[in-house]
Amino acid sequence: MVEIRKATSADSEDMDRIQRDSLQSQAVDEYSSEQLEYMTAVDDDRLLIPPEKIEADSHVYIIAEQDGLPVGYGGIDIDEGLLAATFVDPSVLQQGVGQAIAERLQQIAQDHDIGVLRTYASLNVTGFYEQIGFQKRECVTVGGGAGPEIPSVVMEKRV
Helix, strand or coil: CCEEEEEEHHHHHHHHHHHHHHHHHHCCHHHHHHHHHHHHHCCCCCCCCHHHHCCCEEEEEEEEEECCEEEEEEEEEEEEEEEEEEEEEEHCCCCCCHHHHHHHHHHHHHHHCCCEEEEEEEEHHHHHHHHCCCEEEEEEECCCCCCEEEEEEEEEECC
16 A cells, blocks of 8 residues: 655655656666766766755655665655645566556645646656546647756646
8 A cells, every 4th residue: 555745855865766766767768878867967976866855844855665775765845836746666566556646746736725736747648648538738848958868848737
């Protein structure tokens, strides 16, 4: 059974691991090795989700656990009405973990009077978001600057 709890700064390394493992196993057909290396911070010391962001009042991050072990996480930027992340460990794919995270994040959005929840979806997860009611709005490129450009899809859902 999946249990959802609020993330703390102590979860940062587990969140990084889950994001890295998820992208490296699920996004290899959609992104180049350069893009994946940047998205997973493999070759540098960047934390993908810094502890101070986890603790910020403007963000809510949650952890999904099975048998007391972190197996997924998600986050929402309250100020922007942005679903900032939903990542699931590859070992528990197709077990409802992503759905449980997404449902809790949508409830958090409703609790904060966010009428439309938006996300910049990685190319490999647009189908997941469509299954839970998000609609594609436009294809965009994010990143650039310090790293490569990353194609994404802006998706929205009324919550």
